[in-house]
Amino acid sequence: MKLLLLGDEAIALAAIHSGISGVYAYPGTPSTEITEYIQNCQKADPASERIFCKWCTNEKTAMEAALGMSYMGKRAMVCMKHVGMNVAADAFVNSAMTGANGGLVVVAADDPSMHSSQNEQDSRFYGRFAMIPYYEPSCQQEAYDMVREAFDYSEKMKIPVLMRITTRMAHSRAEVSTWTQKDGSEDIRPQNRIHFPDNPKQWILLPANSRVRNEQLIKDKKQFGLDSAEDPHNSFTPGEDRGLAIVACGIAYNYLMENFPKGVPCGVLKLTRYPIPRKLVGEMVASGVHRVIVMEEGQPFVEDKIRGMIGSEIQVEGRLTGLLPRTGELSPDSVRAALHLNPHKTFPKDDIVVPRPPALCQGCGHRDMYAALNEVAAEYENSRVFSDIGCYTLGALPPFRAIHTTVDMGASITMAKGAADAGQFPSFAVIGDSTFTHSGITGLLDCVNSEANVVIIISDNLTTGMTGGQDSAGTGRIEGICAGVGVDPAHIRVVVPLAKNMEEIKNVIREEVEYKGVSVVIPRRECIQTFKRHAKEKKQQ
Amino acid sequence: MKKDIILAGVGGQGILSIATVLGEAALTNGLHIKQAEVHGMSQRGGDVQSNLRISSEPIHSDLIPYGKVDIIMSLEPMEALRYVQELSKDGWIVTSSVPFVNIPNYPDKEEIYAHLQKLPHTVMLDVEALAKEAGAPAQAANMVLLGAAIPMMDLSYEAVRDAVAKVFSRKGQDIVDKNIAALEAGYRHSVNANR
Numbered sequence: 001m002k003l004l005l006l007g008d009e010a011i012a013l014a015a016i017h018s019g020i021s022g023v024y025a026y027p028g029t030p031s032t033e034i035t036e037y038i039q040n041c042q043k044a045d046p047a048s049e050r051i052f053c054k055w056c057t058n059e060k061t062a063m064e065a066a067l068g069m070s071y072m073g074k075r076a077m078v079c080m081k082h083v084g085m086n087v088a089a090d091a092f093v094n095s096a097m098t099g100a101n102g103g104l105v106v107v108a109a110d111d112p113s114m115h116s117s118q119n120e121q122d123s124r125f126y127g128r129f130a131m132i133p134y135y136e137p138s139c140q141q142e143a144y145d146m147v148r149e150a151f152d153y154s155e156k157m158k159i160p161v162l163m164r165i166t167t168r169m170a171h172s173r174a175e176v177s178t179w180t181q182k183d184g185s186e187d188i189r190p191q192n193r194i195h196f197p198d199n200p201k202q203w204i205l206l207p208a209n210s211r212v213r214n215e216q217l218i219k220d221k222k223q224f225g226l227d228s229a230e231d232p233h234n235s236f237t238p239g240e241d242r243g244l245a246i247v248a249c250g251i252a253y254n255y256l257m258e259n260f261p262k263g264v265p266c267g268v269l270k271l272t273r274y275p276i277p278r279k280l281v282g283e284m285v286a287s288g289v290h291r292v293i294v295m296e297e298g299q300p301f302v303e304d305k306i307r308g309m310i311g312s313e314i315q316v317e318g319r320l321t322g323l324l325p326r327t328g329e330l331s332p333d334s335v336r337a338a339l340h341l342n343p344h345k346t347f348p349k350d351d352i353v354v355p356r357p358p359a360l361c362q363g364c365g366h367r368d369m370y371a372a373l374n375e376v377a378a379e380y381e382n383s384r385v386f387s388d389i390g391c392y393t394l395g396a397l398p399p400f401r402a403i404h405t406t407v408d409m410g411a412s413i414t415m416a417k418g419a420a421d422a423g424q425f426p427s428f429a430v431i432g433d434s435t436f437t438h439s440g441i442t443g444l445l446d447c448v449n450s451e452a453n454v455v456i457i458i459s460d461n462l463t464t465g466m467t468g469g470q471d472s473a474g475t476g477r478i479e480g481i482c483a484g485v486g487v488d489p490a491h492i493r494v495v496v497p498l499a500k501n502m503e504e505i506k507n508v509i510r511e512e513v514e515y516k517g518v519s520v521v522i523p524r525r526e527c528i529q530t531f532k533r534h535a536k537e538k539k540q541q
Numbered sequence: 542m543k544k545d546i547i548l549a550g551v552g553g554q555g556i557l558s559i560a561t562v563l564g565e566a567a568l569t570n571g572l573h574i575k576q577a578e579v580h581g582m583s584q585r586g587g588d589v590q591s592n593l594r595i596s597s598e599p600i601h602s603d604l605i606p607y608g609k610v611d612i613i614m615s616l617e618p619m620e621a622l623r624y625v626q627e628l629s630k631d632g633w634i635v636t637s638s639v640p641f642v643n644i645p646n647y648p649d650k651e652e653i654y655a656h657l658q659k660l661p662h663t664v665m666l667d668v669e670a671l672a673k674e675a676g677a678p679a680q681a682a683n684m685v686l687l688g689a690a691i692p693m694m695d696l697s698y699e700a701v702r703d704a705v706a707k708v709f710s711r712k713g714q715d716i717v718d719k720n721i722a723a724l725e726a727g728y729r730h731s732v733n734a735n736r
Binding site for chain 2: 002004115168169171172173174175251253254255257258259331332333336343344345346347348349350352353354355356357358359360361391394
């Protein structure tokens with residue numbers, strides 16, 4: 001069957017067709033649609049075999065739950081955006097030590113150019129760091145095909161595998177042919193039955209066990225490299241120009257081919273699976289090259305590594321040497337420039353066009369929250385507002401210009417605490433409900449334990465808004481969570497962020513600023529986008 | 542056959558429904574397609590665009606090279622000009638004439654029109670008014686725009702119409718009819734303008 005699918009959807013469908021029993025994820029652009037697609041398929045077909053697909057509280061809980069499912073012999077997928085890998089890292093890196101039982105595939109969606117992220121980190125480093133096999137498909141079809149191969153390889157080698165994609169692949173649609181059996185019917189694998197690991201000791205990472213396992217993992221890593229050389233998605237093709245070869249990683253391959261519709265005139269090493277296959281690099285060197293250009297999304301990961309793998313008489317160029325831009329995603333044009341091909345003729349840029357930055361929606365509760373906070377904050381000489389990751393990060397832009405920091409999930413509360421420890425007053429934190437449950441609760445406990453003088457605003461819109469309105473883990477229980485952590489219930493204040501309540505909201509914030517201790521203010525009103533969606537659904541019923 | 546298209550607009554205007562219809566039309570007619578879209582932060586009332594490529598040959602890049610875009614279809618006139626560097630020398634701009642003003646420094650409307658008219662091939666139309674005239678709601682304005690771009694696309698009106706019917710079928714016959722009426726209104730406008 002031929003379908004038009006986003007890269008994310010191709011991965012999701014392949015996971016279903018590979019017989020997964022669970023997908024574990026926290027929403028994050030550009031990875032969100034993988035889990036959503038599986039949720040929608042499950043909803044649309046109640047007769048299909050059940051797949052666990054509820055959202056998790058954060059990427060670490062997701063990774064660990066998936067590892068638990070793998071322990072039981074069933075297949076699981078974990079999905080996250082690149083910075084989610086930092087949150088999951090403890091579980092992820094140690095999952096290489098336990099190994100997998102049921103197939104375990106981790107998908108990390110990187111965001112070069114930072115369309116919707118705070119950095120450009122490259123998840124391939126995590127693959128190398130954990131010493132596991134990692135995949136980087138070049139197109140949607142390859143992504144679909146590689147997911148099953150990745151599950152097979154994971155089960156064969158008893159190891160979790162990583163699939164790294166980037167925004168352009170995740171959020172681009174292309175036609176994908178699904179697997180069919182000889183009789184033409186769809187090839188969908190049944191889920192695994194429960195079976196415990198046959199190496200139970202390996203799952204108890206006591207130092208004595210880990211030392212043994214570490215030796216084995218290092219041996220296995222060699223095999224991973226040998227196997228990636230045999231993967232048909234990796235190849236070296238010599239060209240007419242024997243002096244030059246291009247290493248094209250993941251979707252960079254497409255930009256290369258776009259510029260040479262009639263075939264590439266030099267050698268091409270297509271790289272979509274790692275560890276870097278030494279055998280293919282050897283073939284490239286043996287073909288007589290004296291210059292190698294590495295094209296890759298993200299950081300100069302392969303460029304750096306390959307320089308050490310081949311003789312110094314061969315010149316290696318790429319993002320590190322400045323032949324390609326050091327930052328941002330690649331494009332057919334940046335690749336074209338690196339190849340010294342003539343640029344296409346273009347119209348000049350039109351200077352009448354002005355930027356149109358994103359903004360908080362009209363009618364959004366965060367707007368009313370910032371309007372009140374700004375007024376109260378201005379009453380003090382040196383207010384500081386430590387904010388977090390979510391729609392309300394847009395409070396940094398005009399007209400609000402309300403916040404001073406945004407770093408990582410949950411950092412608002414802990415940074416406000418550190419600032420208060422240093423003598424800041426008033427010290428505000430602004431965090432959303434979903435970000436609070438993701439990584440804010442432990443920071444709140446720190447605040448309580450040291451009686452930090454902070455005002456924490458949990459701007460509760462009852463959803464995970466920025467990624468499109470997914471379920472939020474603490475909905476209906478935010479006050480209970482705060483009280484449970486130890487915040488004095490008298491200083492957990494709920495308000496409704498509407499213009500008509502402005503005086504009340506300001507007074508509540510003022511009172512809590514003057515209280516010497518941990519205060520939590522919860523402005524609560526449903527996200528305007530999910531509100532509209534729910535109203536529409538009601539009307540249709 | 543090969544058409545490289547940029548769909549442009551402001552977050553929430555409905556450029557992705559145009560992409561869905563064209564994707565359906567391409568797939569039904571055995572053509573290859575790639576369509577890169579924007580999600581997440583950039584959707585919140587900011588500028589949005591989608592690169593859409595349709596071809597009888599396999600397509601490599603998800604992004605269209607600069608200077609190679611055949612058609613810029615825009616639901617907002619200034620947004621059409623944002624991508625003019627990407628337009629090919631003989632490319633077309635098909636755009637709504639109605640400004641979407643959600644920024645304080647939005648340029649003078651007449652000046653934007655003048656810049657658009659200076660380009661070799663521009664079709665400008667009030668998609669919302671045309672939708673209303675055709676008896677369709679304002680949400681169907683995107684189908685008016687799509688209709689107006691059909692003559693530049695190497696796809697037949699019927700192929701696109703059938704795709705509209707299929708894409709909206711889930712929402713009932715009334716919605717299908719109104720979207721087709723909007724599509725036809727745009728198509729007629731464009732055919733008459735090019736005469």
